[in-house]
Amino acid sequence: MKKYLFTSESVTEGHPDKICDLISDTILDECLKQDENSRVAVETFASKDLITVAGQITTNANIDVEKIARGVLKEIGYDNENTGIDYRTCKIETNITKQSSDIALGVDIGGAGDQGIMFGFACDETKEYMPFAISIAHKLAKRLTTVRKENIIKGLKPDGKTQVTVEYEEDKPKRIETVLISTQHEENINLEEMKKKIVDNVIKEVIDEKYLDENTKIYINPTGRFVIGGPLGDTGLTGRKIIVDTYGGYSRHGGGAFSGKDASKVDRSGAYMLRHIAKNVVANGYAKKCEIQISYAIGKEEPLSIYIDTFGTNIIPEEEIIDKIKEKFTLTPNGIKKYLKLKEPIYTKTTNYGHFGKSNLPWEQIVKM
Numbered sequence: 001m002k003k004y005l006f007t008s009e010s011v012t013e014g015h016p017d018k019i020c021d022l023i024s025d026t027i028l029d030e031c032l033k034q035d036e037n038s039r040v041a042v043e044t045f046a047s048k049d050l051i052t053v054a055g056q057i058t059t060n061a062n063i064d065v066e067k068i069a070r071g072v073l074k075e076i077g078y079d080n081e082n083t084g085i086d087y088r089t090c091k092i093e094t095n096i097t098k099q100s101s102d103i104a105l106g107v108d109i110g111g112a113g114d115q116g117i118m119f120g121f122a123c124d125e126t127k128e129y130m131p132f133a134i135s136i137a138h139k140l141a142k143r144l145t146t147v148r149k150e151n152i153i154k155g156l157k158p159d160g161k162t163q164v165t166v167e168y169e170e171d172k173p174k175r176i177e178t179v180l181i182s183t184q185h186e187e188n189i190n191l192e193e194m195k196k197k198i199v200d201n202v203i204k205e206v207i208d209e210k211y212l213d214e215n216t217k218i219y220i221n222p223t224g225r226f227v228i229g230g231p232l233g234d235t236g237l238t239g240r241k242i243i244v245d246t247y248g249g250y251s252r253h254g255g256g257a258f259s260g261k262d263a264s265k266v267d268r269s270g271a272y273m274l275r276h277i278a279k280n281v282v283a284n285g286y287a288k289k290c291e292i293q294i295s296y297a298i299g300k301e302e303p304l305s306i307y308i309d310t311f312g313t314n315i316i317p318e319e320e321i322i323d324k325i326k327e328k329f330t331l332t333p334n335g336i337k338k339y340l341k342l343k344e345p346i347y348t349k350t351t352n353y354g355h356f357g358k359s360n361l362p363w364e365q366i367v368k369m
């Protein structure tokens with residue numbers, strides 16, 4: 001029987017890159033709350049005691065970027081200068097301009113905001129139709145944040161990462177080979193006590209015991225200490241966690257990041273729509289695994305190409321599945337925005353713990369094909 005190992009990782013909301021993603025997505029949501037036609041492409045950079053926000057915004061909304069950035073830092077838990085950034089005292093720099101008129105020419109008539117390729121994926125490994133490894137990694141990262149914020153485990157700080165290695169047998173998850181958790185913590189914490197509490201309150205709370213056995217390796221802060229973290233330990237930047245945001249490397253990625261971009265950017269809206277379609281191909285029983293690719297030209301409405309791969313798990317020909325997709329779903333930028341209601345301020349719901357697999361997002365809804 002064919003056996004192999006596959007690994008995916010996730011990060012907590014206090015990771016430097018995720019700080020930046022959340023600031024960018026919060027700015028986007030604040031614009032959309034006031035003006036649903038806002039055009040936003042905002043990048044954030046985080047370093048010691050400094051947040052820099054730059055990009056293009058065309059909107060009738062009146063927003064306070066500095067206030068938004070400080071509010072995000074406060075919510076995450078960066079409220080102490082010892083973490084390398086304090087929401088009350090850090091410096092906030094902004095450099096915001098309007099969208100290029102050259103880009104607007106194509107977007108105004110309903111075309112794609114850029115050229116590019118996007119992928120969507122789904123499989124039947126979990127109830128969320130997500131790959132098993134990334135699903136568990138996200139749940140561990142989210143739980144790690146919960147035990148910190150609710151003070152279930154004292155002495156934890158916002159920055160953290162998780163990693164899960166799954167053993168597959170005949171393409172099905174059989175067991176978990178390795179669980180790795182790295183969490184920032186206070187200087188004088190009892191490390192052995194912290195590790196035990198993470199096993200009991202994070203790992204055992206998240207992972208079904210049937211996947212853990214005497215050979216499962218568990219590593220918590222393998223270097224021993226993780227005191228310096230956040231923007232003090234590593235600079236952060238919007239869009240640097242694209243594999244964490246999608247399928248954990250289990251499926252291909254078009255390369256475009258999501259956070260800080262409104263739905264006219266097909267990097268984001270196209271990827272969301274393809275996830276919706278791939279999930280429904282699997283949920284409707286046409287295949288156990290499905291990957292879809294489309295491509296766009298800037299300013300053009302219809303995609304240039306559609307590709308599907310069901311990895312030999314399909315019960316009807318892939319050509320018929322493509323026909324069903326074309327009959328059921330729109331793939332024009334305006335059609336996608338309308339179908340998935342992407343002018344609504346929903347984007348901060350997507351930022352952390354994956355953009356896919358969450359039941360409260362419109363592209364995760366199951367429809368009959």
